[in-house]
Amino acid sequence: QQQVKQSPQSLIVQKGGISIINCAYENTAFDYFPWYQQFPGKGPALLIAIRPDVSEKKEGRFTISFNKSAKQFSLHIMDSQPGDSATYFCAASGTASKLTFGTGTRLQVTL
Amino acid sequence: EPEVTQTPSHQVTQMGQEVILRCVPISNHLYFYWYRQILGQKVEFLVSFYNNEISEKSEIFDDQFSVERPDGSNFTLKIRSTKLEDSAMYFCASRRGANTGELFFGEGSRLTVL
Numbered sequence: 001q002q003q004v005k006q007s008p009q010s011l012i013v014q015k016g017g018i019s020i021i022n023c024a025y026e027n028t029a030f031d032y033f034p035w036y037q038q039f040p041g042k043g044p045a046l047l048i049a050i051r052p053d054v055s056e057k058k059e060g061r062f063t064i065s066f067n068k069s070a071k072q073f074s075l076h077i078m079d080s081q082p083g084d085s086a087t088y089f090c091a092a093s094g095t096a097s098k099l100t101f102g103t104g105t106r107l108q109v110t111l
Numbered sequence: 112e113p114e115v116t117q118t119p120s121h122q123v124t125q126m127g128q129e130v131i132l133r134c135v136p137i138s139n140h141l142y143f144y145w146y147r148q149i150l151g152q153k154v155e156f157l158v159s160f161y162n163n164e165i166s167e168k169s170e171i172f173d174d175q176f177s178v179e180r181p182d183g184s185n186f187t188l189k190i191r192s193t194k195l196e197d198s199a200m201y202f203c204a205s206r207r208g209a210n211t212g213e214l215f216f217g218e219g220s221r222l223t224v225l
Contacts, residue, residue: 036154098167
């Protein structure tokens with residue numbers, strides 16, 4: 001029940017395209033859903049996060065869509081750039097509890 | 112901008128040796144965590160620490176592991192007798208409060224057990 005399932009495992013997108021990464025969770029006690037970006041050799045860095053009281057959150061080129069009834073959320077990267085090439089992890093947690101991470105998506109944005 | 116700092120960045124050790132990984136969380140944060148990431152795999156929770164005690168730990172965090180906050184700034188992870196499978200990147204993270212979601216991660220300590 002603590003799992004967060006993430007897909008796809010890897011993604012290749014052309015520059016300017018839209019990158020979409022999906023996650024699903026089981027634990028209805030989760031109330032915080034962040035996306036982390038990780039470059040090789042670095043720690044995960046928070047990209048954007050959402051709470052279940054809203055269905056969408058947008059920050060610049062990054063948008064989280066959240067479907068509470070389906071227990072799914074997704075990250076959309078608009079106008080993808082080569083500098084976005086990284087591994088992206090979705091995660092979920094309840095209040096004051098640990099973050100549970102998805103398995104990660106390796107994104108490559110080609111020229 | 113405040114950040115979580117970790118030392119060492121890379122440690123190589125022999126199997127069976129003790130290792131201590133050190134972290135300095137962000138100064139006004141109250142919740143501290145250790146995560147690990149085996150190469151190419153997902154980030155896995157090890158332990159959380161609040162109010163000078165462990166608040167939650169995973170199955171990975173067995174008797175070989177311990178955490179300590181020896182003073183007001185450092186947060187350490189000790190592995191008593193390292194095994195080959197302990198080779199991983201270990202990340203320290205901190206959070207300001209219970210209802211403040213964002214977890215700030217350090218750059219990690221790479222542990223290689225030979």
